[in-house]
Amino acid sequence: MQQHSGQHLLSAVLEKHFAAKTISFHLSADVETIDIDRAEITPEQLAAVEREANAQITANLPVRIRYVDRTEAESLLAAGRLRKLPPREGRIRLIEMEGLDLNACGGTHVRSTGEIGALLLRRTEKIRSGLRLEFLCGQRAIAAARADDQLLRQLSVLLSAGRAEMLAAIERHQAERKSLVKEKEALREELAALLAANLIFEPGRLREWQPAKECVTPTDSARLDAPLLRMIASKAIAANPASALLAWLPLGERVSVVLAAGKEAGIDSGKLLKEAMQQLGLRAGGSRDLAQTELLADSLAVLLSSLREQVLAMGWKQ
Numbered sequence: 001m002q003q004h005s006g007q008h009l010l011s012a013v014l015e016k017h018f019a020a021k022t023i024s025f026h027l028s029a030d031v032e033t034i035d036i037d038r039a040e041i042t043p044e045q046l047a048a049v050e051r052e053a054n055a056q057i058t059a060n061l062p063v064r065i066r067y068v069d070r071t072e073a074e075s076l077l078a079a080g081r082l083r084k085l086p087p088r089e090g091r092i093r094l095i096e097m098e099g100l101d102l103n104a105c106g107g108t109h110v111r112s113t114g115e116i117g118a119l120l121l122r123r124t125e126k127i128r129s130g131l132r133l134e135f136l137c138g139q140r141a142i143a144a145a146r147a148d149d150q151l152l153r154q155l156s157v158l159l160s161a162g163r164a165e166m167l168a169a170i171e172r173h174q175a176e177r178k179s180l181v182k183e184k185e186a187l188r189e190e191l192a193a194l195l196a197a198n199l200i201f202e203p204g205r206l207r208e209w210q211p212a213k214e215c216v217t218p219t220d221s222a223r224l225d226a227p228l229l230r231m232i233a234s235k236a237i238a239a240n241p242a243s244a245l246l247a248w249l250p251l252g253e254r255v256s257v258v259l260a261a262g263k264e265a266g267i268d269s270g271k272l273l274k275e276a277m278q279q280l281g282l283r284a285g286g287s288r289d290l291a292q293t294e295l296l297a298d299s300l301a302v303l304l305s306s307l308r309e310q311v312l313a314m315g316w317k318q
């Protein structure tokens with residue numbers, strides 16, 4: 001009842017003071033919305049609508065029901081006194097909020113606008129026909145404000161900041177995060193360069209590398225992931241243009257596999273990996289220099305031997 005009467009009042013305020021017509025409304029278990037024929041509304045206008053709606057609630061206008069016949073209803077509509085008239089014959093039931101609104105409606109209403117309690121406008125959303133406004137009345141408005149307050153308290157604890165400082169705290173966290181990500185990327189580049197420099201290649205021999213077994217310290221392999229494996233392979237091959245590298249890294253149930261070949265190796269990594277994966281019924285791509293794929297650990301042995309076979313067939317040694 002509070003929500004429905006609140007909708008009448010809000011629609012009337014929007015039309016009277018802000019020239020915005022209500023196209024439709026929706027009352028549900030947890031949120032009320034009305035759609036208006038306006039493309040946008042500024043936060044200041046929204047606050048003004050809310051202020052005016054609450055002033056009309058505080059004014060405690062009597063809400064009355066009266067019945068008119070179709071002809072009278074039509075003349076009221078023509079005179080601009082009736083906000084809406086459904087296409088119905090016979091007696092028309094009108095709900096009047098004294099001095100504010102006259103609307104045809106069959107619903108149950110409060111006896112005076114004061115019973116609506118309060119009206120809280122929430123978020124707005126652009127829709128095809130205009131703008132959707134979310135609102136809540138009475139106890140629901142209080143409950144929503146209470147939930148917001150609870151959320152702000154939790155955020156305040158998480159951020160170790162009072163309400164006035166919360167925005168600045170989030171901005172600080174974001175800036176810190178950005179610089180940490182940058183620092184992490186620089187460290188990964190450095191780690192990749194170090195691990196690539198440690199890889200020793202023999203001419204004409206396919207270099208196989210399983211970092212989990214060969215890394216200098218356990219932390220090196222613990223910090224490895226598929227993009228880093230790729231980065232290392234690319235650096236190693238750039239420094240050894242006549243070499244080829246086959247590297248793999250277990251990632252839980254899956255394994256990342258990289259085949260990389262230097263400019264002078266005469267090996268098309270993308271083509272070889274694609275063909276080897278095809279034998280397993282899987283797909284892969286990649287460039288001549290470097291190709292990477294991921295597959296289930298069960299299939300790794302088959303993929304590796306197929307790749308070796310292809311490389312050895314080109315006259316390389318294992």
Ligand SMILES: [Zn+2]
Pocket residue numbers: 004008104105106107
């Ligand atoms: Zn109604």
